[in-house]
Amino acid sequence: LLEDFDHLYRYANLLDLTKRKKAEAIIGTVTEIMPGRPNPDEFRHPDDDLRRHYDKHSVDPRSRLHVMTLVAAEQQTMNYYMNAGNIPVDPVARGLYLEIAMIEEQHVTQYESLLDPLETWFEQWLHHEYLEVWLYHSFVEQETDPRVKAIWEPHLSMEIEQLKEAARLLARYEGKDAAALLPATLPPAMTFEPNKDYVRRVLAEQVGHRVDALDIVDADGKVTKQTKAYQSVVNGDGNYTQDVIDMHSERFGSDYRLQTDGAHPVDHRDMATSNGGHR
Amino acid sequence: MSTTETDRTAMPATLLETAATGGRTMPISMTVTEPARACTEEQLEHAMFPGAGLNVAFIAGTLSGFLAHERAGACLYRVAREHSDNPMLTGKYEEFGRETIEHIAIYEELVTDLGGDPHYVSPAARMIEQQGAKLLEGPVSLAGSVGLVSLETAFLEAVVSPSTSATTTGSCLPASPPTCPTKPPPPCVPRSPASNPKRTNTSAGPPTPGSSSPPPTPPTRPPEDSPDSSNGPPTRSRMRSASAGAAGARRPVDAHGGFHRHGLIDDAAER
Numbered sequence: 001l002l003e004d005f006d007h008l009y010r011y012a013n014l015l016d017l018t019k020r021k022k023a024e025a026i027i028g029t030v031t032e033i034m035p036g037r038p039n040p041d042e043f044r045h046p047d048d049d050l051r052r053h054y055d056k057h058s059v060d061p062r063s064r065l066h067v068m069t070l071v072a073a074e075q076q077t078m079n080y081y082m083n084a085g086n087i088p089v090d091p092v093a094r095g096l097y098l099e100i101a102m103i104e105e106q107h108v109t110q111y112e113s114l115l116d117p118l119e120t121w122f123e124q125w126l127h128h129e130y131l132e133v134w135l136y137h138s139f140v141e142q143e144t145d146p147r148v149k150a151i152w153e154p155h156l157s158m159e160i161e162q163l164k165e166a167a168r169l170l171a172r173y174e175g176k177d178a179a180a181l182l183p184a185t186l187p188p189a190m191t192f193e194p195n196k197d198y199v200r201r202v203l204a205e206q207v208g209h210r211v212d213a214l215d216i217v218d219a220d221g222k223v224t225k226q227t228k229a230y231q232s233v234v235n236g237d238g239n240y241t242q243d244v245i246d247m248h249s250e251r252f253g254s255d256y257r258l259q260t261d262g263a264h265p266v267d268h269r270d271m272a273t274s275n276g277g278h279r
Numbered sequence: 280m281s282t283t284e285t286d287r288t289a290m291p292a293t294l295l296e297t298a299a300t301g302g303r304t305m306p307i308s309m310t311v312t313e314p315a316r317a318c319t320e321e322q323l324e325h326a327m328f329p330g331a332g333l334n335v336a337f338i339a340g341t342l343s344g345f346l347a348h349e350r351a352g353a354c355l356y357r358v359a360r361e362h363s364d365n366p367m368l369t370g371k372y373e374e375f376g377r378e379t380i381e382h383i384a385i386y387e388e389l390v391t392d393l394g395g396d397p398h399y400v401s402p403a404a405r406m407i408e409q410q411g412a413k414l415l416e417g418p419v420s421l422a423g424s425v426g427l428v429s430l431e432t433a434f435l436e437a438v439v440s441p442s443t444s445a446t447t448t449g450s451c452l453p454a455s456p457p458t459c460p461t462k463p464p465p466p467c468v469p470r471s472p473a474s475n476p477k478r479t480n481t482s483a484g485p486p487t488p489g490s491s492s493p494p495p496t497p498p499t500r501p502p503e504d505s506p507d508s509s510n511g512p513p514t515r516s517r518m519r520s521a522s523a524g525a526a527g528a529r530r531p532v533d534a535h536g537g538f539h540r541h542g543l544i545d546d547a548a549e550r
Contacts, residue, residue: 175354
């Protein structure tokens with residue numbers, strides 16, 4: 001959360017810097033824009049990039065849905081940055097996309113490793129279809145625009161049929177009854193809720209958290225020896241994610257932020273910069 | 280079919296363990312679970328054979344592994360049946376599949392009677408489940424690349440190989456009985472498949488995925504008409520006291536994975 005929140009801040013500054021466009025014109029004021037965990041601090045040695053996985057026999061079905069949703073979201077984001085990152089001509093923009101894409105790859109790896117490797121191919125397929133059903137169901141439940149809702153509804157029906165097909169093949173090729181693997185009823189719909197207070201609280205409490213091998217720990221910003229060595233390499237020649245903030249500050253006197261609810265919750269350090277190196 | 284067999288067939292059996300069925304596991308190494316669904320060694324020792332000095336984690340883990348084996352077998356027989364055109368084979372697969380589901384119910388009952396949780400999925404059980412899944416994955420993955428005979432043979436081998444493995448394992452175990460606890464059998468044991476002459480298991484080894492063999496018979500199991508098997512329903516206290524007594528009279532099997540956690544020789548017991 002804090003790392004992607006920081007990406008929003010970096011991209012918002014790029015948008016203002018290159019297009020003279022305020023991000024709030026796009027996202028409104030539902031989310032604040034300010035530094036999260038600084039991007040240079042997000043780089044991790046691969047040894048620090050894996051997490052322990054859940055157990056398929058005891059995991060709450062909602063936990064599995066959450067993990068799979070995040071894997072999908074992070075992978076889509078990674079793919080987008082990697083595919084779109086070569087479109088801008090500005091080298092700072094290209095570098096920004098590239099650096100953040102690398103972090104998104106870390107996120108994909110991290111979340112993917114939460115999935116139980118004991119889940120078989122057909123079980124995974126079943127759970128993928130179930131996830132899509134759950135998401136479309138959530139959208140149908142909450143959509144207020146009739147035109148958009150009319151799009152979600154047939155897609156929900158399609159996903160239900162695809163779920164049935166996955167269940168049929170699960171029975172044929174693995175001898176398992178899908179009804180025994182899935183919850184009796186759909187879990188409560190995923191809802192969109194106000195996030196400002198939540199993000200501020202997480203920022204205040206966890207911005208110093210870091211990874212120590214398989215675990216995320218309260219480390220007051222200190223990284224493992226291997227990640228420190230890794231960051232010294234990838235940050236050694238500077239960071240485009242830092243450059244974009246410096247360039248915005250040089251041109252306009254400060255970085256771009258959208259802090260509707262007051263000062264940054266972590267005021268004891270300059271959150272715009274990082275422990276990483278500068279170009 | 281006897282009344283007893285009919286009752287067994289009607290036993291509920293959990294074929295797939297999930298949170299909804301009450302699934303629990305032991306957090307170990309890369310595997311985590313919610314605290315409420317975690318099963319620790321201390322919890323296992325408190326539930327099964329408390330104070331007996333036995334390596335309860337191993338025993339519970341092994342029993343859970345037997346359950347995983349049977350569950351994998353149930354899936355294997357279903358799929359093999361689905362992919363076979365040979366009436367003789369399909370009939371056997373169906374028969375073995377039915378028996379395997381009975382085995383699951385029997386193991387669940389056994390674990391429950393021992394004070395354990397039949398929904399506990401041990402690390403060993405997870406490994407056995409994976410092995411069973413991969414055993415099935417081979418013929419399924421290549422089903423479109425081979426002829427029917429090759430596919431039938433592959434499924435047949437998928438069924439036979441674990442049975443062979445079970446026999447091999449069983450041949451290694453006769454050395455163990457003298458060191459196993461000589462407790463009276465758990466009251467549920469006489470109702471095991473071994474009590475059915477048609478399904479008597481001559482190998483003492485643990486089953487492996489796909490095997491149609493019934494659960495292993497404890498080496499010290501008395502005849503079915505022994506007093507222990509006719510003294511009414513089992514009670515947990517009876518079984519625990521029997522187990523505790525046995526622990527003091529016998530050597531453990533091995534240090535790490537055996538019945539006793541403290542080493543090859545239980546010095547206290549020996550003295």
